[in-house]
Amino acid sequence: MSMEQIVDKYFRPGRLPHIWCPGCGNGVVTGCICKAVDKLGLDQNEVVVVSGIGCSSRASGYLDFNTVHSAHGRALPVATGVKLAEPRLKVIVVTGDGDCTAIGGNHLIHAARRNIDMTVVLYNNSIYGMTGGQYSPMTPLGSKATTAPYATIEQDFDVTELVKAAGATFVARATTFHAQVLADVITKGIQHKGFALIEAVAACPTSFGRHNKMPNPATLMEWQRDHAVMKAAWDKMDAAKREGKFPIGVLYEDTSRKEYTGAYEELIARAQGGKK
């Protein structure tokens, strides 16, 4: 299917143009989610998109699946409920860097720890865009923001390492410049049985770029191009060359651990002594 047909099929009629700013990377990430769903041939009625609050979380309102636009940071608990009630459904969580790692940070580590089957697409635009550009836990150290006019002094999260340590069994990263890689890792994330997190590095020209000498959306995409390194090349780089750069692609995958809804089904069977 062509991209035009994909947009016509998976977006709610009459909702475009979307509300995101000119040059915002969120549109590219949302398009990649649709490409992944299309590639896998999933039934739209069997897919649930759950989002929290923020710029990225508005995606649930545009997409023509079963969607829930939940409370700030609470997309993962809602998604956990949906998945436990109907384990056959494909659950995709759309969340932002602030929504997922600050307000919903605790939910994130525990969803990862349980290894519940869902795909989290974390739109990392490095800032709280909707509320006016406050710095988030994923704003790179030394960046400026409305709440950090002299640049941030806080170490930012590497969310891929965070969820890997917490117990996620599929971790990947890509950028909006590398949109093909992004669609590919989202596809693999949806196929993975267990907790999958994909960090999608997206540009925020309005709230992040303007404060950091990159007001042009294309400049932010060039920054992604110049700082992202494919995983295979990253593994061969020494520490000095890795400085300031980040790996993209599938970073971690473990298929040996038990998935939560499956374990829960087993528990029910055990508690009922094999008789339902």
Next chain:
Amino acid sequence: MKLKLITARCKGCGVCVNFCPKKVLAISEVEKCEAVHPELCIGCGQCELRCPDYAIFVEK
């Protein structure tokens, strides 16, 4: 092969213009993308791939 522009969705961010290897595209006076040299288009799809607004498609 031909370019399809949906001007109503375009916000004139200039990402497509920047990544077009053949300089086919430009931002017009009303801040929308337009194809100024459509005959040079090689159909690489770089514009379609990164357009955040689904406003440009390459029809093959």
